[in-house]
Amino acid sequence: MSLTLALLLASSTTEPTACRAALEAVWPELVERLEDPVMERVPRPARGVAGIVVPERVSQAISEAARLQLLCRSDTEASEALRSYEANQRLRIQDFLSAYRLLEGRPVGGRRAWAALDAGHLLLAAIGVGESEYRQAVQKVRAAHQAMATSVGFIQTGSTQFSDGWIDSYRKGGVDPARIFIAWPDTAMPMVLQVIESEGRHIDQLVGCGDDGAPMNGPTIGMSDTEALALARKSFEWAKTQHDWRADFGGEEWNDVRTFCTSLYDLLPAFGPPDRLIGDEFKITASQPTSAQIVRLLYGSPTQRLRGQQAVFDHPGSVHPIHLLPVVGDLWGRGDRLTAALLYYIWEMRFGPWAKLGSPSNEGALFVSLRAEFRPIVQRWIGSDPAVQRQVLERALAFERRFPLYAERPKGVDEKTWLRTIEEVRASATKEWLGGMPVTPEELKNWAKRRSENGLPNGPVEHPGKPLPDHWQ
Numbered sequence: 001m002s003l004t005l006a007l008l009l010a011s012s013t014t015e016p017t018a019c020r021a022a023l024e025a026v027w028p029e030l031v032e033r034l035e036d037p038v039m040e041r042v043p044r045p046a047r048g049v050a051g052i053v054v055p056e057r058v059s060q061a062i063s064e065a066a067r068l069q070l071l072c073r074s075d076t077e078a079s080e081a082l083r084s085y086e087a088n089q090r091l092r093i094q095d096f097l098s099a100y101r102l103l104e105g106r107p108v109g110g111r112r113a114w115a116a117l118d119a120g121h122l123l124l125a126a127i128g129v130g131e132s133e134y135r136q137a138v139q140k141v142r143a144a145h146q147a148m149a150t151s152v153g154f155i156q157t158g159s160t161q162f163s164d165g166w167i168d169s170y171r172k173g174g175v176d177p178a179r180i181f182i183a184w185p186d187t188a189m190p191m192v193l194q195v196i197e198s199e200g201r202h203i204d205q206l207v208g209c210g211d212d213g214a215p216m217n218g219p220t221i222g223m224s225d226t227e228a229l230a231l232a233r234k235s236f237e238w239a240k241t242q243h244d245w246r247a248d249f250g251g252e253e254w255n256d257v258r259t260f261c262t263s264l265y266d267l268l269p270a271f272g273p274p275d276r277l278i279g280d281e282f283k284i285t286a287s288q289p290t291s292a293q294i295v296r297l298l299y300g301s302p303t304q305r306l307r308g309q310q311a312v313f314d315h316p317g318s319v320h321p322i323h324l325l326p327v328v329g330d331l332w333g334r335g336d337r338l339t340a341a342l343l344y345y346i347w348e349m350r351f352g353p354w355a356k357l358g359s360p361s362n363e364g365a366l367f368v369s370l371r372a373e374f375r376p377i378v379q380r381w382i383g384s385d386p387a388v389q390r391q392v393l394e395r396a397l398a399f400e401r402r403f404p405l406y407a408e409r410p411k412g413v414d415e416k417t418w419l420r421t422i423e424e425v426r427a428s429a430t431k432e433w434l435g436g437m438p439v440t441p442e443e444l445k446n447w448a449k450r451r452s453e454n455g456l457p458n459g460p461v462e463h464p465g466k467p468l469p470d471h472w473q
Contacts, residue, residue, distance in 0.1 A: 016284055017075065018071060019068070019071050019072035019074075019075045019078055020075070020078070020282055020284065021284075022068060022071055022072075023068065023072070023078060023281075023282035024282050024283060024284050026064060026068070027279060027281065027282050028279040028280065028283075028290070028293075030061055030064060030065065030085065030279075031085070031277050031278065031279035031296075032279065032292060033057055033058070033061045034061075034085065034088060034089070034277060035092060053093075054093050055093075058089055058092060058093055061089055062086060062089050062090070065082050065085050065086045065089070066086065068082050069082045069083065069086070077113070078282065080106075080112075080113065080114055081113070081114065081277065081281060081282075083102050083103070083106070084114040084117055084118055084121075084277065085277055086099075086102055087099045087102040087103050087118070087121050087125065088121060088277075090102065090125075091121060091124055091125060094128065096124075096125045096126075096127075096128030096129050097125075097128075097129055099121065099124075099125035100122070100125040100126055100128075100129045100133060103118050103121060103122040103125060104122065104126075104133075104136075104137070106118055106122075107144075108122060108140060108141055108144045109141075109143075109144025109145065109147055109148050109271070113275055114274075114275055114277075115144075116268075116271040116272070116274035116275065116301075117274040117275060117276070117277075119141045119144060119145075119268065119271065119274075120267070120268070120274065122137050122140070122141065123137055123138065123141055123189060123190075124189070125137075126138075127187075127188075127189065131186070131187065134186070134187070135186055138165070138184050138185075138186065138190075141268070142166070142168070142184050145168075145182070145268050145270050145271065146168065146270075148270040148271055149170055149270035152270055152272070153172075153173065154170040154171070154172050154180070154270055155170060155171040155172075156168065156169065156170055157169045157170060157171055157179075157225035157228075157229070158225055158226060158229045160229055160230075160233055162183065162233050162236055162237060163237060164183075164185040164186055164187060164188070165183065165184045165185040165186045166183075166184045167181055167182065167183050167184070167229065167232060167233055167236060168181070168182045168184070169181050169225065169228070169229045169232065170182075170270075171225075172269075177196070178194050178195060178196045179194070179195040179228055179232075180192065180193070180194050180195075180269060181193040181194075181195075181229065181232035181235075181236075182267075182268075182269075183236045189267065190267045190268065191236065191239065191267070192266065192267055192269060193232050193235055193236065194269075195228075195232075272301065272302065273299075273300060273301050273302065273305075274300075274301060275300060275301045275303075275304060276296050276297075276299065276300040276301070276304060277296075278293050278296045278297055278300065278304065279292070279293045279296070280293055288311065288314075288315065288318075289307075289308075289311050291318050291319050291320075291407075294308050294311045294312065294318055294319050294323075295308075295319055295320075295323050296308075297311065298312070298319075298323055298326045298327065299326065305326075305330055308327075309327050309330065309331075312324065312327055313469070315403075316346070316403045317403045317404040317405055317406050318406075319406065320406055320408070321347055321350035321351040321354065321406060322351060322354075322366070324343055324346065324347040324350065324351075325344075325347055325370060325374065327340075327343060328340045328343050328344045328347065328374065331343065331465070332377075334465075335463040335465045336465030336466055337381060337382075337461065337462075337463050337464055337465055338388075338392065338461075338464045338465055338466075338467070338468055339465060339466065339468060340378070340465075341378050341381070341382050341392050342392050342395060342396045342399070342468060342472065344374055344375075344378050345378075345392070345393060345396035345397075345400075345429075345433070346396050346399065346400045348371065348375075348429065349396070349397075349400050349425055349426060349429050350400065350406070351363075351367055352367065352425040352428075352429070353418065353421045353422050353425050354367070354410060355367030355368070356421055356424075356425070357409075357410045357413045357417070357418070357421055358410040359410075363410070380456055381461060381462070382461055383447075383451060383456065384451070384456065384457045384458050384459055384460070384461055384462075385459065385460055385461050386437060386438050386444060386447060388460075388461055388464075389437065390434070390437050392468075393433045393434060393437070394434070394473075395468060395472055395473040397426070397429065397430055397433070397434075398473050399471075399472045399473055400426070401426070405422070
C-alpha cells in the first residue's frame with residue numbers, strides 16, 4: 001500500500017473534533033436565526049450599549065456563538081466563521097462597539113473566506129463607534145478594495161480629494177465597459193457612481209446611502225480620465241448637498257440607510273458579491289441543502305450562486321418560485337440564454353398561481369412588475385428563431401409538470417383551490433404561448449416582417465449557451 005493511499009484511508013476514518021461535531025449539530029440552526037442588520041439611518045457614534053433591547057432569540061444565538069468560539073479556538077476556519085456570525089448579530093441589535101472589537105483586527109479583502117462580508121460590517125460597526133475608528137476602518141477597507149480592484153482587472157485612473165474624503169476612479173472592461181468612481185467619505189458610508197458607455201448608450205447611476213439617481217451631466221465619451229474624475233467629483237458634491245425629501249421622515253443627506261448601504265456588491269464593486277453564511281459550511285455528511293440554504297446560496301458570492309443554481313436544477317421545486325428569477329438573471333448574464341429562457345417560462349407558470357391567489361399588493365403586483373421587466377428581454381431575443389422558441393416553450397410546459405410543487409401555498413388557500421388554479425395557469429400558458437406562434441410560411445413571413453419593422457433581428461438566436469439538459473422536457 002502506498003503512503004498516499006494509507007494517509008487517505010486514515011483521514012477518511014478520523015473522528016470529527018469536538019468543535020466540528022458541535023458545529024454540525026447547531027450551526028444550521030444558528031444561521032437560520034441570522035438576519036442582515038436593519039437600520040433606518042447610519043448610526044451616530046455611541047460607545048455604550050445601554051438601552052439596547054436584545055431579543056431573546058438573538059441573545060441565545062450570541063451566547064451559543066461565544067460558547068462555540070471557546071470550543072473552536074484552535075480551529076481557524078471555524079473561529080473566523082463564528083466571529084463573522086457574532087459580528088452580524090451584534091450589528092443587528094446595534095451593539096456597534098462589540099461588533100467593531102470582533103472585526104477590527106481581522107484582515108479584509110483578498111480571497112479569505114468572509115473577508116468581503118467582514119469589510120462591509122466593519123464599516124457599519126466603526127461608524128457607530130466614533131469618527132476616529134471610522135476613518136481607520138475606511139483606510140483599511142479602501143486599501144483592500146484598491147488591491148482587489150487590481151486583481152480583478154479594474155484599471156485605476158486616478159484619485160482626488162473632495163469636501164468629505166477621497167474619490168477613486170477606475171475603468172472596467174467587459175460587455176458593458178464602464179467608468180467607476182467610489183467616494184470614501186470620512187463620516188458616511190461609501191458611494192459609487194458607475195457610468196456605462198457602450199454601443200452608443202450612456203447609463204449613469206449613483207448608488208449609496210441617502211441618494212441614488214443619474215447625476216452626470218452628459219456622457220463622458222471623449223473625456224480624459226482627469227476630466228471625467230473632475231466631473232464625478234462635482235456629482236458627488238451635488239449629491240451631498242441635495243435636499244433630501246425623506247428629511248421629514250428622519251432621513252438626511254448620505255445618512256438614510258437602505259439595503260444597499262450594507263451591500264458590499266453595490267458599494268465596493270471590486271469585491272463582488274460577498275460569501276454569505278449558508279448553514280452547511282460544517283456539514284460532515286453530504287446531503288441536499290435545505291430550501292432556506294439554497295435561497296442563501298442564490299444570493300451569495302459567484303461560487304455560492306453556482307452551487308445554489310445546481311441545487312435548483314436538481315430539485316427545482318425546492319424553493320419558492322420567486323427565487324427562480326435570480327437564476328434566470330445569472331444564466332442570462334453569462335450567456336446560457338436557452339436555459340435562462342426555459343427557466344423564465346417555468347417561473348411564469350409557477351409564480352402565476354401565487355399572483356392569482358396571494359395578496360394583490362404583494363405577489364400580484366410583484367408578478368406584474370417582474371413579468372414586465374423580464375418578458376420583453378426574453379421574447380425579443382428568442383423570437384428571432386420561432387422554431388427554437390416553440391421548442392423551448394413546449395419543453396418548459398412539459399418539464400414544469402414533472403417536478404414537485406413547492407411545499408407551501410398562499411395563506412388561507414385550500415389545497416383543492418390551489419391545485420385547480422395551477423391547472424388553470426398551465427392551460428392559459430399553453431393557449432397563449434403556443435397559440436401565438438407562427439406555423440405556416442405566411443405566418444412566419446409576417447412574424448419576421450414585424451420584427452424587422454421594430455428593429456429586432458431575425459435568424460439564429462445569439463449566445464444560446466449550453467444545450468438544454470435532456471431530461472428538461
